[in-house]
Amino acid sequence: MSIAAWVKRLLPPVTPLVVVFAAMEVAVRMGWVKEFLVPTPTSVFHALFTDGAGSREMWEALLRTAEGSFAGFALSAVLGLIVAVVLTSAGWVQRAFYPYAVFFQTVPIIAIAPLLVIWLGFDLRTVVASAFIVSVFPVIANTLAGLLSVDPALRDLFRLYGAGRVATLFKLKLPSALPSILTGLRIAAGLAVIGAIVGEFITGGGLGGLIGVARREQRVDKVFAILLLSALLGVVMFSLINLAGRLSLRHWHASESAS
Amino acid sequence: MPAKLAPLLAIAAALFLAACDRQPAAPPATGPAMPAVTLQLNWKADPEFGGFFAAQLNGDFEKRGINVKVVEGGVGAPTIQMVGSGSVEFAIVSADEVLIARARGNHVVPLFAVYQICPQGLMAHAERGFKEIGDIFGQSGTVAMEKGLPYVKFLQNKYKFDKVTVVEPSGDLSLFRSGANVTQQCFVTSEPIAAKRAGIETRTFLIADAGYNPYTAVMVTSEAYFKANPALVKAVVGAVRDGWAAYLANPGPANTLMQNLNPSMDAETFAAAAAAQKPLIETEETKAHGLGSMNPERWDTLAKQLVELGVIEKAPSLMITRVVPAPQTQPAKP
Numbered sequence: 001m002s003i004a005a006w007v008k009r010l011l012p013p014v015t016p017l018v019v020v021f022a023a024m025e026v027a028v029r030m031g032w033v034k035e036f037l038v039p040t041p042t043s044v045f046h047a048l049f050t051d052g053a054g055s056r057e058m059w060e061a062l063l064r065t066a067e068g069s070f071a072g073f074a075l076s077a078v079l080g081l082i083v084a085v086v087l088t089s090a091g092w093v094q095r096a097f098y099p100y101a102v103f104f105q106t107v108p109i110i111a112i113a114p115l116l117v118i119w120l121g122f123d124l125r126t127v128v129a130s131a132f133i134v135s136v137f138p139v140i141a142n143t144l145a146g147l148l149s150v151d152p153a154l155r156d157l158f159r160l161y162g163a164g165r166v167a168t169l170f171k172l173k174l175p176s177a178l179p180s181i182l183t184g185l186r187i188a189a190g191l192a193v194i195g196a197i198v199g200e201f202i203t204g205g206g207l208g209g210l211i212g213v214a215r216r217e218q219r220v221d222k223v224f225a226i227l228l229l230s231a232l233l234g235v236v237m238f239s240l241i242n243l244a245g246r247l248s249l250r251h252w253h254a255s256e257s258a259s
Numbered sequence: 260m261p262a263k264l265a266p267l268l269a270i271a272a273a274l275f276l277a278a279c280d281r282q283p284a285a286p287p288a289t290g291p292a293m294p295a296v297t298l299q300l301n302w303k304a305d306p307e308f309g310g311f312f313a314a315q316l317n318g319d320f321e322k323r324g325i326n327v328k329v330v331e332g333g334v335g336a337p338t339i340q341m342v343g344s345g346s347v348e349f350a351i352v353s354a355d356e357v358l359i360a361r362a363r364g365n366h367v368v369p370l371f372a373v374y375q376i377c378p379q380g381l382m383a384h385a386e387r388g389f390k391e392i393g394d395i396f397g398q399s400g401t402v403a404m405e406k407g408l409p410y411v412k413f414l415q416n417k418y419k420f421d422k423v424t425v426v427e428p429s430g431d432l433s434l435f436r437s438g439a440n441v442t443q444q445c446f447v448t449s450e451p452i453a454a455k456r457a458g459i460e461t462r463t464f465l466i467a468d469a470g471y472n473p474y475t476a477v478m479v480t481s482e483a484y485f486k487a488n489p490a491l492v493k494a495v496v497g498a499v500r501d502g503w504a505a506y507l508a509n510p511g512p513a514n515t516l517m518q519n520l521n522p523s524m525d526a527e528t529f530a531a532a533a534a535a536q537k538p539l540i541e542t543e544e545t546k547a548h549g550l551g552s553m554n555p556e557r558w559d560t561l562a563k564q565l566v567e568l569g570v571i572e573k574a575p576s577l578m579i580t581r582v583v584p585a586p587q588t589q590p591a592k593p
Contacts, residue, residue, distance in 0.1 A: 036365040037344055114429040118437050122401075122426045204406055204427040212427070213407030215335070217570065218359050 039221035047225040054222070058210060062229045065196050065206035068124055069233060072131020073192035077185055079132075080139025085169065087140070088147045098144075105137035109195060113202040122203045130199030135188035142184025146177025179253055182245040189237035193230055207233075294491060295326040296348040298478070301338045303331050304517035305524060306448060306510065306532040307476050308351065310373065310550075313513040314502025323494040331520060334430070342367050342481050349480050349495065353377075354473035355409045358562050361575035366482040370496050371551035372474035373503065376539040377467045379410055379475065382435070382445040385460035392464035393418055395442050403428035403435070403443035412568045413471040432457060448536040452528055473561050474553060496551070503550045506533075507541060 021041040027033045028040045035043075049055055083101065087094045113130055120126045150173050158168050174181075200208025207226050214222035300308050311329050314320060320327040330347070332338060338350035339357070343365035352360075357369050381402070383389050395402065396418035403426050404411045411425070428434065428443050432453060435443045445451060451463045466472070478499060485492050506513050510533035518529055545552060562574035 034343065034364065036360065036363050037340060114431070114433060117426075117429065118433055122424070202427050202429070204425070209406065209427070212405065215337075216405060216407035218339070218356070218363055218365070 036218065036220060039224050043221040044224045044228065047219075047221045048228065058207075058222075058225060058229060061206045061210045061226075062233065064124075065127075065193070065200065065208065065230065066233055066236075068127035068196035068199065068206060069131055069192045069237065071124070071128045072196055073135055073185075073189055073237065075128065075132045076136040076139050076188050076192065080136045080184070080188070081143055081181070083136075084140050084143035084147060085174075087144055088173075094144075101137060101140050104133055104140075107133060109134050109198050110201070113199055116199065117202050122205075126203050127196050127199035127206065127208075130202075131192040131195035134195030134198070135191040138187040138191065139181075139184040142180045142187070143177060146180025147173050149180075150176050178248060179245075182241060182249075185241050186238060189241055190234050193234045193237065197230060293321075293324055293326045294488075295328065296491070296495070297328045297330055298495075299330050299332060299336070299338050299341055299347040299350040301332045301336050301351045303333075303524075304520040306514070306517075306529060306536055307373065307378070307446070309506040309510055309513050309517070309533060310503030311351075311478075311499060312502075312516050313506040313510075314498045316513055316516055317502065317505055319498035319501045319505075320495070323498050325491060325494055325498070327495060327498070339365065339367060339479070342479055345481060345484070348484055349478055351476055352479055353475045354477055354558070354561055355565060355570070357477060357479060358558075358565055358575055359409075359571055362571035362573070367479040368482050368485045369474070369477045369479050369553060370492065371478040371499050372553045373476035373478075373551065374474060374536070374539050375542040375544055376465070377410075377472050377475045378446045378448050378465075378536060378539050379467075380445050380447045380451075380463045380465045381442055382451050382454065382461050382463045383442040384435075384439045385462045386439055387442075387462070389462055389464070392466070392469050395464070396420065396423055398422055400424075400440040400442060401426055401438070403441065405444065409473075409565060409568060409570050410466045410471050412570060413564065414466070414469065416568060417469060432459075435459070448532045448539075452531045452535065456528070471564060472557075474557070477553075478551075500550050503540070507537060507550075 024033075024038060025040050025042060028035050028038060047054065048058065087098055087101075109130055112133075113126070116126045116129050120129055154172055154176070155168075158172050163171070196206065197208040197211070200206040201212060203209065204212070207230050211223060211226050214220075214226060298311060300311070302308075304312065308329070315327065315329055327349075332351075338347075339352045339360045341347045342350040342352075343360065349370075351373075352367070354369065354372070357367055360367050381392060381395055381404075383395055387394075387400075389395055392414075396414070399422050402420075402423045404414075405428060406425060414420075423442075426434075432450065435441050435450075435454065436457070436459065443450070445463065447463050447465060451461050454461045478496070480492055502513075510530070514526065514529040514533060518524065518526060540550070544554060548554075559574070562571075565571045566574055
């Protein structure tokens with residue numbers, strides 16, 4: 001890509017960022033907004049990159065949170081997919097178990113996280129479990145919707161040719177559900193980051209633990225820096241799934257081949 | 260010319276307001292101009308706020324012509340920022356929060372310190388046989404404390420955390436009950452009472468005894484509000500002092516009021532907590548200078564400790580300590 005093309009591509013997303021940051025900086029420096037309520041972008045930058053051990057601690061925390069988020073997300077993706085496939089195996093299975101899957105969507109994670117700590121301990125397992133609980137439902141729901149909305153004509157065709165259940169699942173249902181599955185995974189990716197951070201509120205590690213510390217120290221600059229890091233983590237996960245989606249769908253599906 | 264007169268006028272106004280304050284028997288709730296202010300608590304209604312509710316119950320605020328709304332807070336209620344931003348006029352914080360806030364440009368003014376001795380402590384299982392607070396850190400175990408709080412830094416600096424694992428507290432007794440090697444942070448007026456009622460033998464150690472003793476449950480306002488409404492602020496402090504005197508003498512009525520707001524805590528616990536906190540509130544210092552009074556030297560000590568611990572870069576200006584009103588003389592009984 002030429003430089004002009006890059007500029008054209010990067011200008012739209014970067015402009016709002018620059019405008020908002022400049023406005024924040026000016027508002028605080030002019031004293032319109034108090035600095036203990038909103039930090040200046042320069043102080044956030046300092047906390048992120050030039051604060052010595054403080055900055056290093058933050059980036060290390062990001063790695064730990066990434067670990068928890070990825071593991072929780074992977075667990076959600078695999079188990080969510082399996083659960084959705086099992087739920088479509090028979091009408092009565094779905095009626096019997098789907099309502100309980102809803103539990104995962106409604107559980108107030110902040111309320112049960114302290115229990116997770118007692119069951120699983122103050123380590124990565126609690127963080128992974130928290131990320132999993134928060135992110136599994138969108139995978140189940142979207143996969144289920146995808147599996148159930150297979151083109152009836154194609155299903156009839158498979159039946160006509162005497163395709164077995166396994167062949168129908170892998171050659172028809174899962175491929176045609178792929179766009180829905182990817183939607184579910186995109187939602188789950190962001191939620192897994194939130195879930196991991198909430199878990200860390202309780203275990204005290206990673207970005208979640210640091211948010212607690214920064215708040216008690218009344219360091220809004222640190223809090224915002226940590227929020228930026230968690231956003232970064234969310235963007236990375238989201239991008240990876242988009243990449244996976246592009247690779248798997250580009251040859252045949254309208255949602256990816258159009259662009 | 261008029262510019263030179265302004266300071267004189269300000270002083271005159273201040274004197275006038277100060278004079279007004281000497282007569283607490285301002286007209287009661289009849290006039291339309293009774294100013295309404297909010298006192299934001301940093302936790303649910305419980306005995307640590309007993310005097311504030313007693314002042315409300317006994318009409319101590321109305322007697323001084325102020326309408327004070329006492330509002331409960333939840334977990335992590337950012338009361339110090341709320342005062343600093345002007346969203347509430349008064350709030351409850353702790354002394355170290357005040358100094359950190361001032362060092363960060365949030366100019367709050369401490370007015371009334373409920374706890375002369377900080378009720379923050381560590382609660383261990385009695386079977387561990389600890390004799391003093393340092394023993395907790397002398398052998399392996401789990402200690403649930405909120406990392407980032409200055410007292411935790413103080414303990415880490417003094418005792419090192421090489422042998423113990425520091426974890427986040429659960430906010431209830433569940434973690435504490437999960438094993439005898441778990442020690443947790445507590446308010447000596449709260450968790451030990453709950454543990455006792457749950458049948459757990461505990462031993463509690465005050466952080467203050469280790470040498471870190473910030474005033475706790477400190478009522479603050481913002482410097483801007485204080486400067487704009489000196490008489491009102493003084494009147495609120497006077498009412499609060501009366502409220503605390505009443506509460507210490509007889510906590511029953513305010514406890515009943517608070518229990519309606521916070522039904523998860525039962526009457527017995529209210530009574531036990533009120534009794535447990537009394538020696539932390541009423542000390543030789545308050546007998547000499549009045550309830551809630553603050554000693555500038557203790558603020559200095561605390562500021563020095565926070566600088567040593569690296570919590571703040573340098574001690575913020577201590578104008579904060581001189582604005583505290585002298586204890587009110589008790590009005591003669593009719």
